[in-house]
Amino acid sequence: MNHLTSRQIGIPCVMMRGGTSRGPFFLASDLPASPAERDALLLSVMGAGNDLGIDGIGGGNPLTSKVAIVGPATLAGADVDYLFAQVRVQEGIVDTSPNCGNMLAAVAPFAIEAGLVPATDGVTVVRIHNVNTGKLIEARVQTPDGRVTYEGEAVIDGVPGTAAPIHLAFLDAAGANTGRLLPTGAPVDRIIGIDGTDGIEVSCIDAAIPVMLVRAADLGKTGHEPMDSYRLDRVFMARLEALRVEAGRRMGFPNAAGMVIPKPVLLAPPTRGGTLAVRYFMPHDCHRAMAITGAVATATACTIPGTVASALAGRMALPGDVTFEHPAGRLTVRLDPGAGQSAPTASILRTSRRLFEGTVFARPSDPPRAAMAA
Incomplete structure (x- = not known):
């Protein structure tokens, strides 16, 4: 009391x-x-x-x-x-x-x-x-x-x-906030840049948490930069935020600018034997590792044909593991078929x-x- x-x-x-x-x-x-x-x-x-x-x-x-x-x-x-x-x-x-x-x-x-x-x-x-x-x-x-x-x-x-x-299993992660695994109805959306440049391809996924996935290369990054370098690049952060807010609007969050969702995730080819290199944002600073809910969403996207994640990761069969390379090391998500569910069951090892x-x-x-x- x-x-x-x-x-x-x-x-x-x-x-x-x-x-x-x-x-x-x-x-x-x-x-x-x-x-x-x-x-x-x-x-x-x-x-x-x-x-x-x-x-x-x-x-x-x-x-x-x-x-x-x-x-x-x-x-x-x-x-x-x-x-x-x-x-x-x-x-x-x-x-x-x-x-x-x-x-x-x-x-x-x-x-x-x-x-x-x-x-x-x-x-x-x-x-x-x-x-x-x-x-x-x-x-x-x-x-x-x-x-x-x-x-x-x-x-x-x-x-x-x-x-x-501590083993965590997300039993039915799809549609955590929007009610749909693909909130926009498509595996890829094209968003025109704030400077009027050609549209940037993003994937809007809602599994455990809504995320906006985008190729790092499409924003002029390798996806392997030190985490603090992103925050210091104000032009990049402004572009990322503009994409995130528009993606949020399309996902059903008209006030995304005042919310922490959707979370933006930069994707890149791996360099240390993983499935993908990731930089996860919270949303205005780069995560020092990788958020668990973000890992569930991004791993789930790897199983959906046509998404930015699946295009980079390649074809994936279930059950299987998705390993992300992040600023602090690696994180593996185990994916198993979800009985009667629109998304697989994702399991992750944690400690506390x-x-x-x-x-x-x-x-x-x-x-x-x-x-x-x-």
Whole structure:
């Protein structure tokens, strides 16, 4: 329960790393039921209004400005609900339109240790209802002797050391936000450049998260540049944003400029034995690795004839693996035929760690600056 200390609002909180992201985890019962009040509180907790989140626990980067809210399941067949919130610290906005697959990796361990799901000896299977998209994800967590363990030999690029493996299976990822795997109805769309140049081919895919896939070469890039170089190239970023906003409009997001979806993804031929080289944007900065939901969407696109991804990756048979080369290393997505589904079932190995637990404080006087992105 919330409590007041020195005129501040204290909320029970657990900070966790999930995959290559990090953020506070809250029980839904500890936060206001009103979305506006909840979001104003989250903005205060994360230190919004400053690019470093200096007056909060945000990490000054989109990968560390994330929040997970977990509670009892409201969907049949699920064990828990998981609402993801991306806190855009500079703009003072809480965006709940996307899912986050890396934070998702820590949801099941958090839920088990919070007493929402009973643990079994060996491996505990937790079915997670992602409230943002209405989709189910199955997580398999190591629970020897009925207790969550974070220690193990699994390695994921972008995170130092080793940890216990967590296997995530996206059971029916198609149409996460738009209701359609191909929101525009076509595997490829041509968008005229902001400078009036010939149209750029993009693929608009909605599987786990809406993405806009584009060949790096079509935007004058190799797709292998250091991640910081993209942000510093203002002309490139302006072109990418213009493409993203127009792709979003065609996907059914007329206000995409104020949202973090669709996410743009640059694709290029691999150089280290993978399937594709990728640069994933969040959307205004290049990801230091690769988002899990973005990996699911891009891997799914590899199985759809005619998409930008399938043209670069070549013909793919199921079951099979798609390996992405990203700035921090590699990420592999396992694709299996989805029974009666429009998209394959995508499975990914992740890890997580519980970092600390206690009480985080919000200012009671902070105005409700949050804006729910619809």
